[in-house]
Structures are given as structure tokens and as C-alpha cells.
Amino acid sequence: MPKTIFVINPNSSQAVTDAFDEALNVLRIPGGPAIKSLTLAEGPPGIQSQMDVENVTLPLVNLVKSLDSKHGDDAGAYVIACFSDPGLHAVREATSKPVLGISECGILTALTRGHRVGVIAILRTSIPRHGRMFGAMGLTERVVAEVPLGMNVTDLVDTDRTRAGLLRAGQQLRDSHLIDVVVLGCAGMAAHRAWLEQQLGVPVVEPTQAATSMAIGRTLLSW
Amino acid sequence: MPKTIFVINPNSSQAVTDAFDEALNVLRIPGGPAIKSLTLAEGPPGIQSQMDVENVTLPLVNLVKSLDSKHGDDAGAYVIACFSDPGLHAVREATSKPVLGISECGILTALTRGHRVGVIAILRTSIPRHGRMFGAMGLTERVVAEVPLGMNVTDLVDTDRTRAGLLRAGQQLRDSHLIDVVVLGCAGMAAHRAWLEQQLGVPVVEPTQAATSMAIGRTLLSW
Amino acid sequence: MPKTIFVINPNSSQAVTDAFDEALNVLRIPGGPAIKSLTLAEGPPGIQSQMDVENVTLPLVNLVKSLDSKHGDDAGAYVIACFSDPGLHAVREATSKPVLGISECGILTALTRGHRVGVIAILRTSIPRHGRMFGAMGLTERVVAEVPLGMNVTDLVDTDRTRAGLLRAGQQLRDSHLIDVVVLGCAGMAAHRAWLEQQLGVPVVEPTQAATSMAIGRTLLSW
């Protein structure tokens, strides 16, 4: 029986989970791993500060431990679907299964789609937090610019405003920073990837798709 | 009908192709992309110099163009199964399908399995060539050491000698360079991954598996 | 009235707190900030894993909030006295007072005492965790090597074994890695700084002293 990949939204916004879950449909194949999207009940509406990150870390660890305990070998991999990769390294200590963060995998995937990588953050205050993370990954040489939308996670339900912001940010990355590939810096933008890619004419990476797509292979490999 | 991932061995050693092809079985799933391993007829027995890299580049481009032309949308992705990633960027220009190199994907995958990455090269003369490549990737901060086996690609059929060399090199990476994860720096070591991981007690990444595993998701996403 | 610097040991080993508290005596001056060492009751005996880091993060935030609330402007600064700098960025969000981590300040201070910086970790498993942290700081170019003692935090009470280990690690840093300055990579080694410096003949930085020393000035500046 195929194993299950658990894609966990650390914030409590079901709309975010629903949007990326729909974007994951393309990755669901008959004999492949099941992909199950979960919303962390204890999460805030959006992960927008370091404190938000810390608040969901132990709940994420506990959720993974509980899923691991309940599903045993049927649990194939875990994806943490927030662009701050909250608790990534702690969750890795808590399970022997592959654990992937969408920030990490979004950037790693972008590295194979273009040389100069640009990121669209939701808020300006996300940028230093992401900067610490990219630094920890040792990838600052390739992530050449990040620009903010200036919108809260919960504002992303406003499609028109979100798309206007994404377009403006993407154009700035493309035209001022000369990036070759854009990474969407929040799990809540999944519905707009294809649209933005078409608008900008440069590849756009949706990080939850990127991470779940990597999780399929890792589940099959069991490493 | 599922698409096909073409995994191309740029050297002409069928034994290398056979060995990684067997290692790819775990990635073949009903309903998932077919995975077809090919050997580049024009290739040398092993890619061991920059000249070897250049000699296979145009044949690789032509092979991919021909596969693309023959299979159309049924061609899902291409994997270049040589740790020098020969022709990677030229092939990317030649097709709109995802193209992944095993060096690139081996390292990117390793980044999610440990902090300090070590590589086992076949020959000492491979190390500067890999160094240019890791530099181009912007990943030198995380690839902390590379040690050579001192064996030609064709020597790798000698299992005993290969395993003795892998063990010695892996121990040096683990004990002297304090690496957390090992990447096998040649497509011809696929049969030894699990064995080496068990011997060393640290994760070992087989790069053709890593790249093909990423290619599955990318095929499904069509990006 | 002088303000107070709170130096918080996130682990529950009072012996560690006592040792660094004594090392802080030299920083206690009549008209200067008071320096008060605290032990986090909720902490584990030692912070030795990412999970340990996460487990103390919210308690640290809560402790600082509570101190801030109780002492108001009399609280001058906070020092997090664990070389993993647990919760550093979350605590910074929780208070307007200066918050300093001993890893960060230990390294920053070392940068002014020598060019090539070496770190002595307690455990090998600390090294990748520190590596992520130094990467986040953007300081990997200067931190050229880290070697482990192979001792738990609680083992550090064994002075003879600790000193033997420190000497061996320090000599390896000095003689094999050609470092110019050593940073003690744990708050529990404070009693051995002067001894090790004398033995090695190169500067040795004790990070709790380094951070508290920086906290004095920052308390006076109120930034």
C-alpha cells in the first residue's frame, strides 16, 4: 500500500491549506504516495513573526510524533508548509522519515530553474527572518533579492489585491534585480503560480508543490 | 498515459547504466512516470576529464532533441546521469521539459539530509572540475570536503576494491572533515549506497536516485 | 539606580550557572549594571539537541517577558547563556531591551582577537546546529573550524576530564587548523578559560563573559 505524505500547514488558515491542497492534486497519482494536507489547529492565522514560528514548533513536533506513532511505516514523509520552515530541524530529530521544508525545497528547486533567484515575501518583516534561514542554508549567493507584498497571510484571500501585488513584486524582481526565477515566499500564494509565471515570462516556483514533489521521491526511496 | 523520464548515462559503460537502472526500480510506480535508462552510444567508457565532458555535450543535446521530437509530450523530464553534469545548461536550452543533473540534485538533496556535505570523487583530477561546478551552483559554503577514490569509472566493476575505497573515503569525510552526509560523486556507485550508509552510520546520497526522484515530481508538475 | 543585566542559563544545571556567575564577577562594578544570573527551571540539564533548543524557547520568552514586566526600566539587557542561542530572535521580539546571545557575542568578540576563529563544541552533534547558526550570522568565512569534546554538558563538572579534552581540542584547532583564537562553545566551560589560554598560548574567548561584557555597554546606551 502506498505510503502517505503529510503536508502540514502550521497556520490555522484553512483557506491556505485548501489552496495548496488543490495545487497538490497534480502530484496525486494512482500508485504513488497519498498526499494528505493538514492544518495545525494550534497555529496562528499566519506565521508572520519569529514568535509565530516558535509558537508552532512544539505543536508541529508533537503532531508529527503522533502521526508517526499512528501510521508507522505508512507515513512516508512530512512537509512543513510554511515559508519560514518552522521547527524543521526539530521535527527531523523527532522522526526517521524524510522531513522537508517548503522554503528550503522552494529555493533548491529554483536553483535548477534559473541562476538568479528572487523571492516574494508577504511582509517586509519576513525578509530578515528569511535572510537568517537562507544564510543557514548557505544559499545567499544565489538568492539575490527578496521583495515584500506588504500583505498579511489572511489578506491573501483577496485575489485581486494579491495578484496586483504579486505582479508588481515579480516585475521588480525581474526588471530591477534581473532575477531568472521567482519563488513564492508563502504557502498561501499557491493559486497564483501559473498565472504569475505567464504574466512575468519567467519561471515561478510554488514552494509547497516543490517540497511535496521532492517528498514523493524521498518517500519512495525511504531516505 | 504516464510520461517517461529519460535517465541518460553519458558514458558508454552499460554496467554503469545497469547498476543505476536497478537502483531506480524503487522509483517506478504504477501510474507514475515511466523511467527509462539510456546509455549514450557516443560516450567514452567514463567521463573523467573536461574533454570527456565536452565530447558528450553535443551528443547529449542531440539525443534529447531526438527524444523530445519522437516522444513529444510523453517525454516528461531528462536526467543527465554523470556527476560532472555534462551539457546540463545546453540541454536546458534545447527542450522545454525539466532537465536535471545528478551532481546538482545529489548536492541539493544532501542539503536536506545534513549540514556539512562531503563528496566522494572517483579521481583526484575530478575534484577541480567538481569545484568549478559547485562554485557555479553557489554551494561551496555547504560542500565542505571532497576526497577521491583513485579509481577509474571502469574499475568500479570491482566490487571489493570499490567498497574498500568507498569505506576509506567515507571514513575520512566523517572523521577528519566531520561531514554529516556523503554524496557519491559518480553514477557508477549506485549499488553501494545502502551498504556504505550502514557502514558509516551517516546518510549517503546516491545522485542518480536523487535526481530521478526529483524528476518524478517535476514531471507531474510539468515544470 | 543602575539597571540589571539578566544572564539566563537555559539549562537547569545550577553548576553551569554557578560557574559562569563566578566568571562574571570581574564585570560587576560599583556604579555599573547589576548582573544577575538565573537558571531556567524548565530547562533540560544541557541543551544538546535542536529539540532541547525548542523546548526552552517559549520558557525563555516567558521568563524575559515576566522579568521585563516586573522590573520595567530597571531591566537593562538580557543575555541568553547557551551556545545554541536558543530563542534569541523570539526574545528580541518580546522586549525592547537589548538581547544578546553568547554564541553570537562569543564569535563577534573573537573576530576582534584573531583572524581565524576556532570553536570547541561539547558534542559532535552540536556542530551542524552551530553551523546553521554561524551561516545565519553570515560568519562562516571567519569561523574556520569546530572540534568536539565528546562530553555532555553535565560531564563538564569533571574538571580533569574537561581540561584534558579542552587541551586536546584546542591543540587540534591551533596546530591542524591554524586558528588564531578559540571560542569555548558551551556556557559550561567558563572556569577553564584562563587556564586554557595559558596552556595554548592563543586567546580564548569565554562566550558568557563576552556577551555580558557587551551587555554592559548596551545597557548604558539603552540600545
Place this chain on the structure above:
Amino acid sequence: MPKTIFVINPNSSQAVTDAFDEALNVLRIPGGPAIKSLTLAEGPPGIQSQMDVENVTLPLVNLVKSLDSKHGDDAGAYVIACFSDPGLHAVREATSKPVLGISECGILTALTRGHRVGVIAILRTSIPRHGRMFGAMGLTERVVAEVPLGMNVTDLVDTDRTRAGLLRAGQQLRDSHLIDVVVLGCAGMAAHRAWLEQQLGVPVVEPTQAATSMAIGRTLLSW
């Protein structure tokens, strides 16, 4: 008896010395190290070229040697109060006391107050000189931008023009380069730190205060 920290202005502009000396008052505490500001008589009105740097190097070494000889153990530390850190490493060879440069300490302090660091230089021609220095420090990853005022050191006495320039430069760093913390790249801007911080709404580091503040702790530690 408390030791003395000597803060040496390598240029001969007494107005610069007076301004930072006043800014150091907050660091003068009963029982703490005395802080004595000096002006290097041999210095040019401002250090604005590499030649200016070289011209003050030997006089700085000689001044420190003479102070060391005169004050013996009562000399606690030396601060070189010019953002080019002239003679820093030579002075370190000339005395066993701590020697701190304001550029080095300004940047190191900034690293604890924000992730992306921006610097305001006086002149555009200072930027490559600073670039060499930040490169030597290994800190280029964090110092993301530097913008010039386009004013000579001696022009800084014109408060209105200086503040207008600082505001414009600070806004450019904040809004175009998305920096999180500003470092004043000259010892002659000390009177404007608090004002600029309030105007910009991001932390502003005055480097002579930063270095002297670090010198207090280092004097107490005697390292």
C-alpha cells in the same frame, strides 16, 4: 582604581572629538573605566583617502605606545575612532591591551540589532576602502549596502546639511536596500544618531559608542 579607555580620534578635527566625547558620557559610570577622548595632533582634518589612513598609522602606534608606557596597567583599552580603522592591526601588535576599531565594532554591534546592515559613508570614495575592510573582516554577506553623503568630514559641522544628507541616505538604505539597521560610517556623526533613528524608525548604530561600549567590558576582562 578604574582603568582608562583611550578613545583616539585620528583626525585633527577637535569638533569631531568633542561630538563623540559628549556621546560617550552615557558610558561613563562611577567605578567603571574612565573614558578619555584624544585628538591625534598629527592627523589631517579628516581621514578621507587611503593616504590619510597611512599618514596617521605610525603616529597612532606611537601614541598608543607612549600612553601604554606612561599609564602601564592603568591603560585599559584603546579605541581607534575613525571608520577606516587606521592602523588597527599594527596597534594591536604594539600593546597587549585590547584595541578596538569603530568600523569593526560598529558593524559587529549592528549584526546584533538587525539582519541586513547598511552603512552611510561620508564620501563615495570611502566605499571601496570600506569594502576592502569589510572583506578583510569576512562580513560582506551581512553588509548589504553602503551609500555616501557626499560630504567631507569637516563639512559635518553644518548640522542642517548633515541631517538632510543622513536622512536621504538612511531612507535610501531603508527603502531601496531594505536594510534593518544603519551604521554611521564616520566618527563625526555622533550627534545625530538618536535623531536619525527616530526619523527612520530603524536602529542606528553610532560606531564610537559601539566600540567604546565594547571596550568597557574588555577592560574589565583584561582581554
Place this chain on the structure above:
Amino acid sequence: MPKTIFVINPNSSQAVTDAFDEALNVLRIPGGPAIKSLTLAEGPPGIQSQMDVENVTLPLVNLVKSLDSKHGDDAGAYVIACFSDPGLHAVREATSKPVLGISECGILTALTRGHRVGVIAILRTSIPRHGRMFGAMGLTERVVAEVPLGMNVTDLVDTDRTRAGLLRAGQQLRDSHLIDVVVLGCAGMAAHRAWLEQQLGVPVVEPTQAATSMAIGRTLLSW
């Protein structure tokens, strides 16, 4: 008898060869190495894609081998006169004589003429290709910006349009990116170096001159 330096234009545009050949006159001295400019017959009109790079690689190797065989010790050095340094490392394997690329030598020379290096590319699509190359060289810290002309190699015969573009690009590098030295990122701009330097007031490096100039010394040294 003086040896000969062969400067090979990998594209087939004789106008490009003629222009740089004229610029090399200043390097032709009575007792020094002869400098012979060649046009690769098999080359495309301009090297503007990775595929163009790969297409000229083997012809370049073969040309050098044939020159080496024909001229023996009279062949002093080879310069590959295209800013993508096509085949550089393969040609190095094919001959024991010094082989220099104009991109590499253009940047290396620029490092001695200013701190912050800026490059003018012909096309925006050249920038990621150059980025991989600068990364392989390990020089990304110093090459701070690259801006495109938006002109094909063959368009460069239009002097007015080329100069207008160079001026605009150079001003952007100088005024927005604060570079100290400009490198012309194509062998086809040789006629405009002195003009652009005068217009911009910052040093401008013509890379074929830079590489050939280095080749003179290397020919004399025979290494």
C-alpha cells in the same frame, strides 16, 4: 625567435576580430611575442547562448591542437576571445601552453583597478551564463553588478547605437551600483574602451586586451 600568441575569436564575425586585433596593436612590440588574431570559421556570428558555447568548444580544442602541432614551441599562448570563455578548461587539457580566457582575465585585471566590479553584457540572457562562470571562478563577492546592452553581437557594428548603450549601461553601473571599474562583457566592444572610460570617468577594462596582455608575460615565463 619570439613565440606567437594566438588570440582566437570563437565567433565567425570578422568585424569583431578586426576590432580587437586593432586594439591589440599596442601590445605588439619588436622583441616580444607575435600576436595573431584568428577567427573560428565554424563559429556562429556571435556566442549568445549556452548552445553557442558548446558548438564552438570542440572546434576550439581542435584548432588549438592543430596550431600546437603546427607551431610547436613557437606557439606561446592561446587566448579565447569570447566573454563566455568557451572551452577554456578543455583547451587547457589539450595543450601544455598557457590558455587564458578573456572573461577570466578581464575580471582578474579589473580586480586590480577598482574594488567594486561591474560588467556590461550584450544580452540579458548572457547574465545567468556569466553568473555561473563568475561563481565557478569564486569571484562573486567582487563582481557586484552586471547590466545588459540588449544588443546582439552583430548589432555592435552600429557604433552610435553601441556607444549610446554602453554609456547608459556604464552610468547605471557607476551611479546605481556604485562600481569602481567596468568590464566590457563581449569581445566586440574593443573599439569603445577608451571612449567609454573618458565618458564615465571610471576605469574600463577591455577583456581581450587584458587577456592578451597577461598572455605576453605568460609566454615569456612559459607557464
Place this chain on the structure above:
Amino acid sequence: MPKTIFVINPNSSQAVTDAFDEALNVLRIPGGPAIKSLTLAEGPPGIQSQMDVENVTLPLVNLVKSLDSKHGDDAGAYVIACFSDPGLHAVREATSKPVLGISECGILTALTRGHRVGVIAILRTSIPRHGRMFGAMGLTERVVAEVPLGMNVTDLVDTDRTRAGLLRAGQQLRDSHLIDVVVLGCAGMAAHRAWLEQQLGVPVVEPTQAATSMAIGRTLLSW
């Protein structure tokens, strides 16, 4: 009339000047720039500390100014022949002629002869000084190791001891650090380059030859 390149030994050891002067003979060609080696009378016997560097800086500037004034346009370029590149940036401000440092040019030349660069220093205490310099150059990614001889400049007259030390250091760089090219980290080793290259079987760069060789072309170009 050909211009003159002045190669200035900043230390007063005529034996050092004589040795590199002889090594420069190969660069003296009819019709090419004259190459004149000078010894700085005011220099110490060897540049072995930062203080030594500073002590020769103003004399170097003055010597270049005086040569410039005396020779006018007949002075083609200046080479500072000490591996600490003393006064390099100040001398560049003092003349409009090209000024090259042997450390800078030794490393830049090495970058074209191998990927991983290793340096042989005279003294261990030179290594941090060189480290600051390589950092300022932005070249730390390629300079992977430096090992000391443990000999003073003046000891280098002892050929047997010097060669024994060079061989041991070179073997360590080649075998432990896997370097591809060695740079001699002192102007006083010029007589041993060819011998060491033959012994080691890897390219060895003599930095005074490297810099003077670059100065020939730069003199011809007048930039």
C-alpha cells in the same frame, strides 16, 4: 623609448632583490619595457609583521612619487615585491601609473593555473595577515589553504633548509589540502620555483614574476 617597470623590494635584503631580479630576466625583452629592481633602503630585513608593513608604507609612497617625478611618462608601472602588498592602495592613490602587488597578482595568476590554490607562507604569523588581505580581495573561496615554512626572510638564504621546507609545505598542500596550484608566499623564494614545481608535479607560481609579467602588458596598455 620603452618605459620602465620598477619592481620594488620593500625589505632591505639585497639578496632577496638579487634573487627575484634574476628571475625577472626572462621577462626582459628587446623593445619591451625595461625592468628595474630596487631595494627600499628604509625597509627592515624582512616584512614579517603588520608593523613592518606600516613602516615601509610611507617610504614606498615617497619612493614611487620620486620615481614618478623623475621619470615622468618613462615610468611604466610599479610592482610592490612583498607578499603582504604593503602600501598597495596608498601607492595607487599616489600615481596614475599601474601599481601591482605580488600577493594580489600571485593569487590572480594562480586562479588561471588551477582551481584550488594553496600558499606557502614564511611564518605562521603571516597567515592571519594574509588572510585579511585575501578577504579584502574577495578571494577566500579559492585560496583553500596556507601553510608556513617557519623561517624568517633572512633565513631563506640557506638554500638547503629552504628547499626542504618548501618541499614539506608543498607536499602538505598537495596531499592533505588537495590543492592544484601553489603560490610562493614571499618574494624571497624566487630561486626555487622551477625546482619546487618539478618536485611537486603541480604548477608553482612565483609572485614577483607573476606581477611583473602582468605589469608588462599594463605598461603597454597604459592602464
